[in-house]
Amino acid sequence: MESGRELLKVDGISKAFPGILANDAITFDLKEGEIHALLGENGAGKTTLVGILYGLLHPDAGHILVDGKVLEPGNPREAIVHGLGFVQQHYSLVPTLTVIENLILSSRYGSGSALSREEIERRIVKISQRHGLTLDRTVKVERLSVGEQQHVELIKTLIGSPRILILDEPAALLSAEEVKKLWQILRNLAGQGVGIILIGHKLEDVLAIADRITVLRLGRVVATVSADDVNAAQLGAMMVGSLAAQTSESRPAAPAPDASTALQVRRLSVSGDRAPNLVKDISFSVKRGEVLGVAGIIGSGQAELLEAIMGIRPANGGTVLLHGDDITGLSIRRRRARGLAFVPGDRHRDGLIRPMSVADNLALGANGQPATSRSGILYLKSIETRARSLMKRFGIGAAGTGVRAATLSGGNQQKLILARELARDPEVVLCCYPTRGLDFASTAAVHEELRLAAARGAAVVVVSIDLGELLALASRLIVIQAGRLTGEVAAGQVTAAELGVMLGGGIAA
């Protein structure tokens, strides 16, 4: 398979966004019939690269060549005409339409050329037979499983007969059984000469299917290796190596040996939005001044766990204790009054009131504090003074306290949330993906604030998929796999690579 003709070459692609070099001279190639995986953590630059391949983004430098011909950059039609097909991470299907209606919709009004209904039906039958897909075409998409929906997406793409197929995190939401089926289809396609680019961050997936693997880290290519020549541990080290090295100078502060337990979680079970009983029977405790890291691949239930501790999501079972008091039945508001603070994973959805000013957002966090209001009347002057001093203390870059939160950059929005949450000197800080999407300066600032909060005596829980971040912040780590607590280690006793293997689910064994 490896000996095929070169189909696609990505040659020195670079793309900068304000404050971050998302792609830095990325070069790799794809051969006919090859499955080539792009592996990297969040923020490694995978999504930017896909955007450039798709023609949604205009690269600052570099070329994409198909069959040796340079593609016009920043033009989605160009990519499709040259035989590139994409299966996006987020499906773009209309749930209330049937499978066939969705397929007609996309081929009529989507990217492909308009085909007659009969022609589309004919092609679907052909594609389904060839790949052993048994889809009922007359059923509504909303009644399909995630895996089946992905098959619809796949067929949608295959109707255009692409020679190069690009899949973004295709296994992220699938069950093990569905993943197996998907791999079978992809091997089948590769056998017919289609070149496949697979984007992912799961080691096991990539090793199971890819011929070659290109590892990205911080926008650069670390290496391109043959899948037969590496193991999971080596790949894990390549993925996380550099960040862990960079931030490891500032060691996490350990709690005082006689520190009392601040937060205790006992046998907590929580449902996810789609998955009932996503988090199963998890127990742990955090001391004052301690930073506990929660490691796990994305979607393992970590975010739901924090939401349940905060009272945002009801617990199916178990208890949450703060300084020994049961707070399981309390509202979010009561828990906050008791000293819980929350930094949500989704800044826009859960973190900020974006149409409101910086000062108002900060005032919301100070609810009930006499400094900003008394008997329900706001003290505008105190709110303004307090906002100004918090902006300074947390380094929030904004033109003034009156500007809308929506206009701030992602890093400054995150600092705004931290300022709102940490200004109250909370007892417990629950933090989800605290530096997702942030550049290095902002990341360092956020880490420093969390360390300071712990130094002031807060118990801090940090959920992150960035292992380097967890090792830089946490003095103790727990590992969550598929909603269960599967391991606990002291931060000093484990490297990022070893941790990566723990998350991978026993590949090392």
Place this chain on the structure above:
Amino acid sequence: MISFVAVILAFVTAALLLTAAGQNALQSFAGMASTAVGSNFAVGTTLTKAVPRLLPALGVALALRSGLWNIGAEGQIYLGAAAAAAVALFGPPLSFPLGTALALIAAMIVGAAWAAIPGALRAYRGLNEVITTLMMVYVAVQLTNYLIEGPWLVPNSTWPATPLIPFAFKLPPIWPGTLVNGGAILAIVGVAVLAFVVNRTTFGLWLRAIGGNERASEVIGVPLRPMIVAALAASGAFAGLAGGIEVLGVRGRLLEGFSPGYGFEAIAIALLGRLSPLGILGASLLFGALDAGAAGLQVASVGISSAIAPVIEGLAVGYLLAALGLAEIISRRREARSALQSAVRS
């Protein structure tokens, strides 16, 4: 600004319509102006007709600040009026300011309670308040009609109305020679109250937070469900007060169909005023003037229906919504582009 342009466009369009119908548009507008602003009495009529639109519009705006649609101001007006009439007709025989105050407070409480029902249904059962507030209008109007035609009917009457309320409960006139009564002062106070509540109180801060991002507000610790009930209740209190003022200040009794849809016009006024208290004051004065002017139309130009007034009102709101929709599309495009970029960045 955008509202101002919409109003101008509405008048221009109305002029075109009048011309197309073979009428002299300028003459028609002059006729409207004479009964809307042409004399002290005309100005007084405009003010009096603005009041029952202004107060419910302030309420609608308050609810909308938290993202909630109070479509049911009309029903809250009717029940507020009924409550004020009940206190005046069947309450203790009080002397002037006390009795009036008590009747108006009753009007506000009943308006608030009526609006709190859809608020609670929304907060604790997830029912869409647009539907429930609207449906409860019909219940409220029929309930009021029942009271008027049934137990409260003036004896030996062929006219569906209650007896006149005692003089001591009435809102006194405040501008001799016009219809203006004390309700106008209360309406101005209402403008100030709304401005203060929204911008200077914790309640207002929470209100705006919920309107900006309901989910994040709850995560930040805003008591979301009680706030939803409270926002709609406060909204209903404004509408209820308007109903009370109509009974105590204008009609002197409760009668069937006294509101020709003030509560529905209030929604248009709140939008035209862009939810700002002063903007709403301006918009309701405009609507009041159009209503007062409609009477002058029939005098000025034979054959022109007074229906041109609501046509202008409708056009103004239509233009405004079209302009706002356009602005929304433009800003969404911009936002989608930046969202794509930031998604790609992470």
